[in-house]
Amino acid sequence: xxxxxxxxxxxxxxxxxxxxxxxxxxxxxxxxxxxxxxxxxxxxxxxxxxxxxxxxxxxxxxxxxxxxxxxxxxxxxxxxxxxxxxxxxxxxxxxxxxxxxxxxxxxxxxxxxxxxxxxxxxxxxxxxxxxxxxxxxxxxxxxxxxxxxxxxxxxx
Numbered sequence: 001x002x003x004x005x006x007x008x009x010x011x012x013x014x015x016x017x018x019x020x021x022x023x024x025x026x027x028x029x030x031x032x033x034x035x036x037x038x039x040x041x042x043x044x045x046x047x048x049x050x051x052x053x054x055x056x057x058x059x060x061x062x063x064x065x066x067x068x069x070x071x072x073x074x075x076x077x078x079x080x081x082x083x084x085x086x087x088x089x090x091x092x093x094x095x096x097x098x099x100x101x102x103x104x105x106x107x108x109x110x111x112x113x114x115x116x117x118x119x120x121x122x123x124x125x126x127x128x129x130x131x132x133x134x135x136x137x138x139x140x141x142x143x144x145x146x147x148x149x150x151x152x153x154x155x156x
Contacts, residue, residue: 002121009110009117010057013068016110017050019103034099038079046075057114065118072111076104 024043026033037043049071056064083101087093 006117006121009114010054012110013050013054013057013114016107017047017054020047020050034095035103036100038075042075046071057118060118060121062118062122065115069111069115072107076107080104080108 020037020043023033023035023037024040024047027037027040027043050068053064053068053071057068080101083097083104086097
């Protein structure tokens with residue numbers, strides 16, 4: 001976690017996870033909520049997988065982002081497809097379908113952003129501002145004379 005954007009992406013992951021916990025809790029209690037899970041059992045399993053992925057993303061492991069993206073794309077992609085297809089077929093849209101499609105779209109976009117953040121971050125070298133000015137600058141390299149004694153004598 002080197003930049004503010006890394007922290008914000010991780011916080012959005014946590015906030016979306018909390019939202020999905022509320023959705024699962026409301027569905028388990030048979031309460032009315034504007035979003036319903038596709039399958040409550042798979043939703044609960046996905047919540048536990050997401051916790052593991054969040055820990056891996058905090059450690060900046062690429063495998064966490066890949067698992068997060070694939071699991072969210074497999075679960076929410078199907079829901080998004082099923083929610084949007086009736087609109088394209090000319091049927092009337094319902095508010096629950098629209099809200100489900102919206103939250104599924106947010107989940108897929110969030111998972112894609114997390115994956116791209118980890119992929120782009122893999123190639124970056126961490127910067128140490130305290131010492132980089134000295135070690136990366138060739139002006140401060142020691143210049144040896146050809147006549148200099150290069151032996152490292154040790155005194156007792």
